[in-house]
Amino acid sequence: MINVENISFKYKGQKALVFDGFSLQLEENRIYGLLGKNGTGKSTLLYLLTGLLRPAKGVVSCDGIATSKRQPEILRDMFLVTEEFDLPPIRLSEFADLNRPFYPKFSDEVLDSCLKDFELDRHVKLNELSMGQRKKAFMSFALATNTKYLFMDEPTNGLDIPSKSQFRKVIAQHMTEDRTIIISTHQVHDVEQLLDHILILDQRSMLLNASVQEITDKYTFEYRAPQEMDDTVLYAEPTLQGNAVIAERKAGDAETQINLELLFNFKTQTK
Amino acid sequence: MKNFDFHRFALTFKSQLLMGRNFWLRLFLIFFLVLFFMEMLMTEVGEVIYNGQDIYKMRVDNAVNFSITFFVFSMLFGATGIFSVLKDTRKRIAYLMFPASNLEKYINCWIMSTVVVAIVTFVAFFCADTIRTLMAPAFGREMIWGVPSFLSHITPDFHATVTAPNVEKVQQWWLGFFFAIGTILYFHSLYMLGGTAFRRQQFLMTTLFIVLCFIIIVNVLHHIDFEGNINLLSYDEQNGLQVHPAMYVIMVCLYLLTCFNYWLSYRIFCRVQAINNKWLNV
Numbered sequence: 001m002i003n004v005e006n007i008s009f010k011y012k013g014q015k016a017l018v019f020d021g022f023s024l025q026l027e028e029n030r031i032y033g034l035l036g037k038n039g040t041g042k043s044t045l046l047y048l049l050t051g052l053l054r055p056a057k058g059v060v061s062c063d064g065i066a067t068s069k070r071q072p073e074i075l076r077d078m079f080l081v082t083e084e085f086d087l088p089p090i091r092l093s094e095f096a097d098l099n100r101p102f103y104p105k106f107s108d109e110v111l112d113s114c115l116k117d118f119e120l121d122r123h124v125k126l127n128e129l130s131m132g133q134r135k136k137a138f139m140s141f142a143l144a145t146n147t148k149y150l151f152m153d154e155p156t157n158g159l160d161i162p163s164k165s166q167f168r169k170v171i172a173q174h175m176t177e178d179r180t181i182i183i184s185t186h187q188v189h190d191v192e193q194l195l196d197h198i199l200i201l202d203q204r205s206m207l208l209n210a211s212v213q214e215i216t217d218k219y220t221f222e223y224r225a226p227q228e229m230d231d232t233v234l235y236a237e238p239t240l241q242g243n244a245v246i247a248e249r250k251a252g253d254a255e256t257q258i259n260l261e262l263l264f265n266f267k268t269q270t271k
Numbered sequence: 272m273k274n275f276d277f278h279r280f281a282l283t284f285k286s287q288l289l290m291g292r293n294f295w296l297r298l299f300l301i302f303f304l305v306l307f308f309m310e311m312l313m314t315e316v317g318e319v320i321y322n323g324q325d326i327y328k329m330r331v332d333n334a335v336n337f338s339i340t341f342f343v344f345s346m347l348f349g350a351t352g353i354f355s356v357l358k359d360t361r362k363r364i365a366y367l368m369f370p371a372s373n374l375e376k377y378i379n380c381w382i383m384s385t386v387v388v389a390i391v392t393f394v395a396f397f398c399a400d401t402i403r404t405l406m407a408p409a410f411g412r413e414m415i416w417g418v419p420s421f422l423s424h425i426t427p428d429f430h431a432t433v434t435a436p437n438v439e440k441v442q443q444w445w446l447g448f449f450f451a452i453g454t455i456l457y458f459h460s461l462y463m464l465g466g467t468a469f470r471r472q473q474f475l476m477t478t479l480f481i482v483l484c485f486i487i488i489v490n491v492l493h494h495i496d497f498e499g500n501i502n503l504l505s506y507d508e509q510n511g512l513q514v515h516p517a518m519y520v521i522m523v524c525l526y527l528l529t530c531f532n533y534w535l536s537y538r539i540f541c542r543v544q545a546i547n548n549k550w551l552n553v
Binding site: 012013050053071072080082086088098099101102 | 362
């Protein structure tokens with residue numbers, strides 16, 4: 001489990017705190033969606049969780065060990081796929097061979113399966129790939145490491161339309177019980193069906209920290225005609241199909257599919 | 272938790288070396304071209320008879336001396352380039368997230384920037400000098416290989432301790448040896464510290480910093496009354512080499528400062544974050 005305890009953080013040379021007294025717990029066997037407006041600290045939070053940044057106050061610990069110590073026992077259980085990343089100019093097969101010994105649960109089957117889904121092969125040269133292909137190759141490697149914690153920052157940026165559904169497929173396929181995946185994104189529609197826990201960040205604090213089940217138990221997401229708007233409506237946005245609405249879910253109401261964009265706007269505009 | 276695991280370190284070194292092989296090949300090619308063209312320029316261009324004397328051997332010696340200077344500079348550049356893996360945020364994240372301990376990653380960088388740079392520079396010189404030697408007959412010159420001369424300049428002559436006429440000479444040799452090694456290591460550690468602390472223009476910034484410190488120290492010493500001169504080393508025929516006790520203190524301080532610089536450089540590396548100050552790794 002990753003535990004964020006009462007952390008404060010600000011970048012050097014900046015007056016404003018990115019986090020102040022911020023706490024969070026990330027549990028196993030969940031896919032977290034980390035959402036927030038630009039500049040609310042999504043990437044900063046990922047860096048703090050992985051020990052790439054040190055909080056000024058408080059502690060971020062992974063299974064009881066402070067991540068900022070960057071101990072190999074913790075690092076081999078974590079993998080971070082950043083929006084932009086550095087890959088050496090070698091073949092993917094060689095990259096996997098050179099890095100495999102550092103990840104005890106590395107699986108060649110997972111690598112091959114992901115590459116097959118992404119229509120790539122092991123022998124591609126990493127420096128000859130397009131941005132999207134590089135991302136797919138790197139995400140395949142990340143999933144193959146089978147680390148306990150997998151962090152992804154804007155994983156669908158740069159992916160073409162078919163690749164986005166392939167991405168959802170490979171994540172769903174290779175999610176295991178002892179794994180935690182944290183996806184930070186603005187492309188909510190790309191990951192909507194994958195997530196089982198939503199985190200919405202606001203300046204310095206958490207606007208929402210709830211499981212998808214809790215959200216769908218509490219709210220219904222639907223389209224309503226103007227005459228159907230009643231006092232159960234918590235938030236509405238006009239769309240071509242009518243009003244997109246978040247309403248309180250009453251006993252006997254059917255469960256609806258979560259609309260992340262609507263939920264995000266609801267939480268950020270009515271805070 | 273082990274802070275240093277030799278097997279993991281060996282794997283780290285192997286993976287980092289192989290993943291960065293294009294960089295090393297590029298560096299070798301640049302060094303080779305610079306050394307080859309300088310050797311050709313210094314040995315083959317112009318007349319080799321001066322005042323009726325053949326000065327070709329002297330020209331080869333000069334070319335070797337240039338290569339030695341180049342070697343020294345490449346070592347200092349290498350030392351300041353110790354953390355080229357932390358150059359930009361992407362590289363920095365990749366290296367910091369690599370599942371090895373901070374000590375293993377630091378030693379890996381140390382070896383890359385010291386041993387690997389030395390090997391690349393020497394191999395570049397070896398190839399450049401060998402090709403220049405093989406081409407010499409085409410220019411009507413004698414084949415004089417500069418590699419043995421280069422090696423004799425950069426390796427200590429331990430044989431001198433055996434052939435020394437007396438104990439004082441042996442002492443003198445060892446004192447000189449330890450002082451030279453201490454000075455080399457001290458400057459290496461200083462440039463390495465600069466390479467870790469500064470994020471940009473590490474070589475230039477470190478050199479400027481050293482020059483500034485040197486000026487300040489000289490100024491301070493100038494105003495201190497030492498109550499007479501201290502001759503750290505003196506020699507007379509009767510007593511042989513006389514070493515002032517202060518000389519031993521200076522040598523010990525030199526080695527202690529070297530260790531401190533390496534330790535500080537390691538501590539800075541341990542505290543490096545994904546996003547740091549623009550100019551300093553703090």
